[in-house]
Amino acid sequence: MAHQWGMVIDLDRCTGCEACVVACHAENNISTVGEDEAARGRAKHWIRVERYYEGEFPDVKTKFMPVLCQQCDAAPCEPVCPTFASYHTSEGLNGQVYNRCIGTRYCANACPYNVRFFNFYNPAWEKPLHLQLNPDVSVRSVGVMEKCTFCVQRIKAGEIQAAAEKRVVKDGEIQPACVQSCPTKAMVFGDLSDPQSEVSRLARSNRATKLLGELGTLPKVTYLQRDSWHGGEDS
Amino acid sequence: MAAKTPEHINEDLLRPLSGTSARYWIVFGCLVAVVAAAIGAFGWQVYHGIGVAGIRRPVFWGFYITNFVFWIGLSHAGTLISAILRLANATWRRPITRCAEVITVFALLIGATFPVVHLGRPWLAFWLFPYPSERGIWPNIRSPLLWDFFAINTYLLGSVTFLLLPMIPDFALIRDRATGGKKKIYTALSLGWCGSPRQWHRLEKAMQIMAVAIIPVAVSVHSIVSWDFAMAPVPMWHSTIFAPYFVAGAIFSGIAALIIAMACLRKLLHLEEYLLPIHFENLGKLLLVMSLLWVYFVFAERLTTWYGNESSEMAVFWLTQTGSYSPLFWTMVTCNFLIPFPLLAIKKFRTITGCVIASIGIVIGMWLERFLIIVPSLSHKYLPYSWGTYRPTWVEITITVGTFAAMALLYMLFSKFVPIISVWELKWGQHQEPERDPVLLREDEEATA
Numbered sequence: 316m317a318h319q320w321g322m323v324i325d326l327d328r329c330t331g332c333e334a335c336v337v338a339c340h341a342e343n344n345i346s347t348v349g350e351d352e353a354a355r356g357r358a359k360h361w362i363r364v365e366r367y368y369e370g371e372f373p374d375v376k377t378k379f380m381p382v383l384c385q386q387c388d389a390a391p392c393e394p395v396c397p398t399f400a401s402y403h404t405s406e407g408l409n410g411q412v413y414n415r416c417i418g419t420r421y422c423a424n425a426c427p428y429n430v431r432f433f434n435f436y437n438p439a440w441e442k443p444l445h446l447q448l449n450p451d452v453s454v455r456s457v458g459v460m461e462k463c464t465f466c467v468q469r470i471k472a473g474e475i476q477a478a479a480e481k482r483v484v485k486d487g488e489i490q491p492a493c494v495q496s497c498p499t500k501a502m503v504f505g506d507l508s509d510p511q512s513e514v515s516r517l518a519r520s521n522r523a524t525k526l527l528g529e530l531g532t533l534p535k536v537t538y539l540q541r542d543s544w545h546g547g548e549d550s
Numbered sequence: 551m552a553a554k555t556p557e558h559i560n561e562d563l564l565r566p567l568s569g570t571s572a573r574y575w576i577v578f579g580c581l582v583a584v585v586a587a588a589i590g591a592f593g594w595q596v597y598h599g600i601g602v603a604g605i606r607r608p609v610f611w612g613f614y615i616t617n618f619v620f621w622i623g624l625s626h627a628g629t630l631i632s633a634i635l636r637l638a639n640a641t642w643r644r645p646i647t648r649c650a651e652v653i654t655v656f657a658l659l660i661g662a663t664f665p666v667v668h669l670g671r672p673w674l675a676f677w678l679f680p681y682p683s684e685r686g687i688w689p690n691i692r693s694p695l696l697w698d699f700f701a702i703n704t705y706l707l708g709s710v711t712f713l714l715l716p717m718i719p720d721f722a723l724i725r726d727r728a729t730g731g732k733k734k735i736y737t738a739l740s741l742g743w744c745g746s747p748r749q750w751h752r753l754e755k756a757m758q759i760m761a762v763a764i765i766p767v768a769v770s771v772h773s774i775v776s777w778d779f780a781m782a783p784v785p786m787w788h789s790t791i792f793a794p795y796f797v798a799g800a801i802f803s804g805i806a807a808l809i810i811a812m813a814c815l816r817k818l819l820h821l822e823e824y825l826l827p828i829h830f831e832n833l834g835k836l837l838l839v840m841s842l843l844w845v846y847f848v849f850a851e852r853l854t855t856w857y858g859n860e861s862s863e864m865a866v867f868w869l870t871q872t873g874s875y876s877p878l879f880w881t882m883v884t885c886n887f888l889i890p891f892p893l894l895a896i897k898k899f900r901t902i903t904g905c906v907i908a909s910i911g912i913v914i915g916m917w918l919e920r921f922l923i924i925v926p927s928l929s930h931k932y933l934p935y936s937w938g939t940y941r942p943t944w945v946e947i948t949i950t951v952g953t954f955a956a957m958a959l960l961y962m963l964f965s966k967f968v969p970i971i972s973v974w975e976l977k978w979g980q981h982q983e984p985e986r987d988p989v990l991l992r993e994d995e996e997a998t999a
Contacts (some may be wrong), residue, residue: 356606356938365935382933391783396675397693415687417677418600418670419695420610424928425782429608430938433670435601457599458670527932530783 317483318474319407320465321507322494322536323517324381327542328501331364331379334503337492339383341465343491344452346438357455359432359462362493366505378541383493384409384430384463384528385534392422392431400460406470407507407535411462418458431462465504466491487510507535554823556977561750562977563969565683566819567724568745570966579807581959590669591945600670602945609928609940613950614668619920619954620803621661622775624798627804628654629709631836632767633761637755642832644979645824648814650808651713652970655936656960657807659708662954665698666950694778701774707985708767712760718743719974741758779923785862786855786927795847797812802886803916806909809833813906813959824971827902834905837912838894845887865930874939875926878918887914955979 339345339362362383367528369376389538390409392401401422402414434522437457440448448454455461473489486505494502505514517523522539554562556804595602605612626824635643658792666675678699680688689696721740728736741974743749776796779787809830816825852871870879895900942950964970 322951347819352601356608357601363935365933367935382935394690394692395694395782397689397695397699399687399690401917415677416670417674418674419668420605420670421666421693421695421778421782424784425785427932429931429933432607433610435606436599457601458672460670527809528933532783539819 317405317407317425317508318506319406319535320386320470320518320520321384321505321510321514321537322386322465322491323503323514323523323537323539325479325501325503325517326380327539328499329364329379329381330499330501331366331377332498333364334496334498335362335381335423336360336364337534338492338496339463340417341447342449342452344438344448345432345461346440348436348452357433357435359434359461361430361432361461372447380526380538381493382428382430382526383536384465385428385532385536386463386465388533388535389531391427391530393533395421395425397421408465408467409462410467411460411464413453413455413459413461416459418460420460422460427530431460434459434461465535556978559973559976562821562823563971563973564724564727566965567967567969569898574962578959578962580837581955581962584955585952587960588949588955591948591952594947595667596672596869599978602943604940604942604946606938606940608931608936608938611668611924611928612940613921613942613946614664615924616736618661618664618668618954619775619796620917622897623710623772623800623803623916623920624803624807625654625657625661625705625769626772626800627808628667629650629705629712629749629764630654630659630771631799631808633712633764633768633807636761637758637765640832640978642829643702644975645821645826646812646829646833647809647975648713648716648968648972649811649970650804651709651805652961652964653807653811655706655713655794656707656835656957656964658709659960660956662702662706665695687891694774694781697774698778701771705767705771708760708764712764715756715760716972716975717968718746718753719970723973724969747876749968769797772797779927784927784931786859786866787923789851791847791851791854798840798847799916799919802824802837805833805837805840805911805914806916809837809905809909810913813825815965816902819965819970821971829901830905831900834894834900834908837890837905837908841887841890841894848883862930862932865934867929869930870925871957875922879922882915882922885911886919898912909993968975 329512331545339360340347343361345361347353348359352358362381365380365382367378367380368411368441369378375470386407386409388403388407390401390403393409396402397419398415398417400417402410402412405408420433423429423433431507434455434457438454449468451472469491470489472482477488486509489504491504494504503514503517506513507515507518509515517539518537522538522542523537524540525534526536526538528534603614604611605614611990629649632643632647632650635647665671665678669675677683677685677691678696689699718740721736722743722745724741725733725736773796774791780789780792782788810827812833814828815821852867855867869875890913893904893908925940
């Protein structure tokens with residue numbers, strides 16, 4: 316059976332440090348767009364840490380929620396693409412084929428999570444930063460949509476390595492950059508088709524919830540609600 | 551004054567085809583400049599990247615898609631109105647059908663450029679065409695954008711045919727009076743028309759078939775345009791009312807555009823004796839019905855949203871009712887209903903001037919309606935953390951203004967090469983039913999007065 320890659324994010328563990336955001340930029344050759352463009356809403360962060368505030372000043376609590384592509388099984392972004400740039404892979408990923416994308420941006424409008432990012436200009440890196448580009452990830456040109464891939468290059472590398480050694484992929488062997496860099500281990504990645512994997516076990520938690528699950532998009536990212544939201548000891 | 555003889559009609563209606571005034575060339579030059587500026591702005595965008603437009607995350611569609619929906623909507627002026635009036639055998643239609651059908655063709659051509667203009671990589675737009683390619687994939691038929699592609703092309707093909715068919719006898723008329731190179735061109739265009747009974751019979755048959763066929767096509771086009779939005783799970787987009795709402799709005803803006811075009815033609819080409827107050831009065835009544843229908847749709851949409859009280863939809867709802875987009879929303883209601891309703895409902899105001907004022911309001915109001923459907927919803931999708939806003943840049947504004955100039959320019963050019971009123975249909979009407987023909991009736995009144 317094909318792998319079904321999924322992720323669990325424990326909101327009790329997330330401190331909002333944004334290490335995942337930085338790691339994602341470095342791993343996936345995501346260009347920065349500069350202050351002015353970022354102010355116009357054109358920054359690209361395949362993963363972002365959303366901040367929500369509760370209470371009135373000075374008694375304010377900040378809640379953090381990392382949001383990335385939910386790799387939906389019924390993804391609204393996929394059917395609307397006229398050129399199959401956005402499509403579903405056999406391993407349940409929402410693939411994005413940059414070369415097929417002509418930039419209708421329909422997928423980004425259809426996505427309820429706003430996790431798709433558009434290249435409004437050709438990307439540029441100040442020298443010598445261009446030398447640190449990851450050779451395993453293609454650089455996207457102007458007019459092309461991009462988004463979190465669950466670090467598909469790492470998934471493929473792990474699968475090829477396991478196949479070469481004639482064994483199955485071990486649980487936890489493959490880690491996207493965000494998962495690898497999380498200091499509090501708030502994020503867990505693995506194969507949802509294996510009921511024994513850690514990600515499957517955590518996804519069965521009674522704290523498990525899906526972001527905007529009511530829309531029926533069947534996300535493969537599961538959030539573990541903060542206990543404090545249920546009146547736990549943290550509150 | 552006696553009834554207009556066929557010679558009179560020929561002379562009046564073919565006059566614009568020979569000779570142009572200095573005023574014509576001045577207006578022509580200004581319009582060309584504006585269109586050139588718009589093309590230049592598009593070139594600028596292709597060269598520097600789509601980023602020179604104002605779209606941003608999360609409002610990925612802005613002025614361009616607004617213009618797309620607006621112009622495709624406007625195109626329903628013509629063919630649909632003209633086809634319905636033909637089938638209903640409304641005799642007063644004769645002088646206005648061609649003006650209406652021309653709007654359709656040009657508005658479609660303008661509207662159909664926007665799906666390309668708005669692309670991130672417009673040079674790859676041909677990937678939307680279904681052709682066996684080296685890439686080994688067909689376009690995705692599940693995508694509403696592909697439905698658009700087929701619907702718009704079908705409608706364009708149909709409306710061009712619908713426009714060209716009744717032009718054949720008029721081309722022949724010009725051919726018979728022309729000399730030199732002009733004669734050669736019109737000989738080719740008139741496709742060997744000699745006016746035999748068999749040809750007339752076939753033309754009539756073809757027109758009937760086209761009139762019936764074009765109506766479902768026109769309805770399908772704007773339904774599919776609405777489904778570009780309604781198919782996406784976006785607050786206030788995902789609605790079953792969208793298809794009929796869009797079709798009604800399209801016909802609404804189409805009639806308004808037709809009235810404005812007719813008023814301009816009447817003044818500029820001195821067609822006062824052909825485009826009569828009765829034509830404006832009748833179209834004004836149609837416009838009144840559409841205005842009421844539009845208000846009904848808006849009310850039904852807003853009421854069900856408000857009563858349903860779904861949180862993500864309510865965010866968009868209040869954004870347009872009382873929030874930052876409310877000035878635009880209430881301007882739209884004023885332009886589409888509050889101004890046109892008294893002007894068109896009270897007989898005293900339903901004059902040519904009254905109809906034109908109402909129509910200008912409606913064209914503005916319907917453009918705003920398209921904008922207000924697209925932008926507020928995108929700016930307030932589900933997760934408040936990524937709410938955003940949108941401001942157009944000079945590139946989008948220039949291209950938008952350019953489309954209006956392009957419309958006027960194409961219309962001006964057309965009226966110099968083809969009689970804007972169908973000569974043979976007018977004569978036919980006078981010959982067949984002189985007692986019901988408004989042009990003749992008016993002259994009778996004048997004669998008895």
